[in-house]
Amino acid sequence: MSVLVIAEHENGQLKPETAKVVNAAVAIGGDIDVLVAGTNVADVANSAAQIAGVNNVRVADNTAFEHQLAENTAGLIVELAPSYTHILASASTTGKNTLPRVSALLDKSQISEIISVVDADTFKRPIYAGNAIATVKSNEAQKIITVRASAFDTQGEQGACNIEPLSMNISNTLSEFVGIEQTESERPELNAAPVVISGGRGMQNGENFALLNGIADKLGAAIGASRAAVDAGFVPNDMQVGQTGKIVAPDLYIAVGISGAIQHLAGMKDSKVIVAINKDPDAPIFQVADYGLVADLFEVLPELEAAL
Amino acid sequence: MKVLVPIKRVIDYNVKARVKPDNSDVDLTNVKMAMNPFCEIAVEEAIRLKEAGTANEVIAVSIGDKACQEQLRTALALGADKAIHIETDIKLESLHVAKLLAKLVEQEQPELVILGKQSIDSDNNQTGQMLAALTGRSQGTFASKVVLEGNKAQVTREVDGGLQTVSLSLPAIVTTDLRLNEPRYASLPNIMKAKRKPLDVMAADSLGVDLAPRVELLQVEEPAKREAGMIVESVEQLVTKLKTEAKVIS
Numbered sequence A: 001m002s003v004l005v006i007a008e009h010e011n012g013q014l015k016p017e018t019a020k021v022v023n024a025a026v027a028i029g030g031d032i033d034v035l036v037a038g039t040n041v042a043d044v045a046n047s048a049a050q051i052a053g054v055n056n057v058r059v060a061d062n063t064a065f066e067h068q069l070a071e072n073t074a075g076l077i078v079e080l081a082p083s084y085t086h087i088l089a090s091a092s093t094t095g096k097n098t099l100p101r102v103s104a105l106l107d108k109s110q111i112s113e114i115i116s117v118v119d120a121d122t123f124k125r126p127i128y129a130g131n132a133i134a135t136v137k138s139n140e141a142q143k144i145i146t147v148r149a150s151a152f153d154t155q156g157e158q159g160a161c162n163i164e165p166l167s168m169n170i171s172n173t174l175s176e177f178v179g180i181e182q183t184e185s186e187r188p189e190l191n192a193a194p195v196v197i198s199g200g201r202g203m204q205n206g207e208n209f210a211l212l213n214g215i216a217d218k219l220g221a222a223i224g225a226s227r228a229a230v231d232a233g234f235v236p237n238d239m240q241v242g243q244t245g246k247i248v249a250p251d252l253y254i255a256v257g258i259s260g261a262i263q264h265l266a267g268m269k270d271s272k273v274i275v276a277i278n279k280d281p282d283a284p285i286f287q288v289a290d291y292g293l294v295a296d297l298f299e300v301l302p303e304l305e306a307a308l
Numbered sequence B: 001m002k003v004l005v006p007i008k009r010v011i012d013y014n015v016k017a018r019v020k021p022d023n024s025d026v027d028l029t030n031v032k033m034a035m036n037p038f039c040e041i042a043v044e045e046a047i048r049l050k051e052a053g054t055a056n057e058v059i060a061v062s063i064g065d066k067a068c069q070e071q072l073r074t075a076l077a078l079g080a081d082k083a084i085h086i087e088t089d090i091k092l093e094s095l096h097v098a099k100l101l102a103k104l105v106e107q108e109q110p111e112l113v114i115l116g117k118q119s120i121d122s123d124n125n126q127t128g129q130m131l132a133a134l135t136g137r138s139q140g141t142f143a144s145k146v147v148l149e150g151n152k153a154q155v156t157r158e159v160d161g162g163l164q165t166v167s168l169s170l171p172a173i174v175t176t177d178l179r180l181n182e183p184r185y186a187s188l189p190n191i192m193k194a195k196r197k198p199l200d201v202m203a204a205d206s207l208g209v210d211l212a213p214r215v216e217l218l219q220v221e222e223p224a225k226r227e228a229g230m231i232v233e234s235v236e237q238l239v240t241k242l243k244t245e246a247k248v249i250s
């Protein structure tokens, strides 16, 4: 067996998801290569080479891959595909965008968002917003898989393995990058933070999200949100936690003014410890909370900040 | 321009899915079904293009058993001009669906196909991307804004880092995210009118696509239950519990 893991990176840095996807690859078994596609990705490649279990890092440093357009990256992965029995990527927006395109080009059924590896052909994945867990067996000769990174441990480190430059020319007349609006934040990333504090519609407006800042500072937390808070324009879309937002599983998740809809729970109910602050004692969020505080968030958030 | 909108019949988003006692699958008997929410957004976007005069025909298509004609009628009531039902009783994988849709794209030659980014039952998030690959078209996934200009579609995409904008050459495939629009409700007169709009039925196996399964569903289980928690009386008690019992803060 041989596994190709697509590296997840941004702004010249390898993202921590990659080591978790490698962890899934180790569970599958066989030789593991990592593909780094982008521009100025030398640091990314060096970091990938130090993930324990990786044999070879293949680097396609080319402007065609600068913005990770699916049309380009999929073309590259398809070129490399014949050497591999498994191709894995994180179920990030990049992985979700690219891998199904690869799958169809290779005429293979894809398995999305696995949360565990049973054996090299068999995987578990959540369906119905995580209200059921399916065990599926792929009969394809080549498995194309996205991995829910939050469900896997990270890999340790190793002395750097071999790094191999690839010279690939991919031309794309179908799509073009126009621009990106990135949310700048000094805080840890949602998917990597040990603590996440999220606000919902109960926060009432964007300014009130500042009430979460002091607590997040003290706990080294990332700040998330419910869909209602994003839709209402309180905060940007990349803060949404849930079935269709980011899936997080931190040590501590604090839900503030969030009712606990199925779709929100799908994104956070695998957190180790859940705290809910809500003024409605019947809010469904309390059914998954380890510690519930029935209170007005505007009263207790300043108290909480002071108590930490 | 012609717009094709594939839609799926799924469990209503307010209903919590239950697993069958024999763990063979999710139990959908007597469960309320509806159009997948992301597909509703796709239908809405297509209708708005028609209202703006950019599109002149909106075709809704659904693949599945007879029951999905109910969702096709809904799409017609919302403003689609015509519906196509590709009938099959087989449980299909996303690749099969994409292949059937690719056949339809070949026949109908729509300049734009708008699909939901994922269905809330299988949560696969694959079909649009696969259709783009099979038809050799560009893809704009997870769209929160679509602007058509000449032979280009400018699509703003919701990505993990923020919002990415790409320019796609038409014909193109777009998949919808939640914030693309707010779907309307069908009015009673439009529901009545929809009954007279054309709904063509074709058998899935007439399209020459191999629908043999490639992935087996071995088992479906309930997710691990969380242990019951407690209600704390004060912030002080909460902080103490988090420090001494849960040990997640210091």
Ligand SMILES: Cc1cc2nc3c(=O)[nH]c(=O)nc-3n(C[C@H](O)[C@H](O)[C@H](O)COP(=O)(O)OP(=O)(O)OC[C@H]3O[C@@H](n4cnc5c(N)ncnc54)[C@H](O)[C@@H]3O)c2cc1C
Residues within 6 Å of the ligand: A199, A200, A201, A202, A203, A225, A226, A227, A228, A229, A240, A241, A242, A243, A244, A245, A246, A256, A257, A258, A259, A260, A261, A262, A263, A264, A267, A277, A278, A279, A280, A283, A295, A296, A297, A298, B013, B037, B038, B120, B178
């Ligand atoms: C296809 C689809 C996908 C979706 N995906 C997602 C997703 O990924 N993520 C997501 O979050 N949602 C998602 N949703 C939306 C979801 O169904 C809910 O609508 C949403 O999660 C509700 O957000 P909320 O809890 O902030 O708002 P509400 O449900 O309005 O809850 C607000 C809560 O705040 C409490 N509150 C109000 N004021 C105070 C106060 N002063 N002090 C304390 N508590 C207060 C209220 O008691 C209430 O419980 C999706 C929906 C659909 C249909």
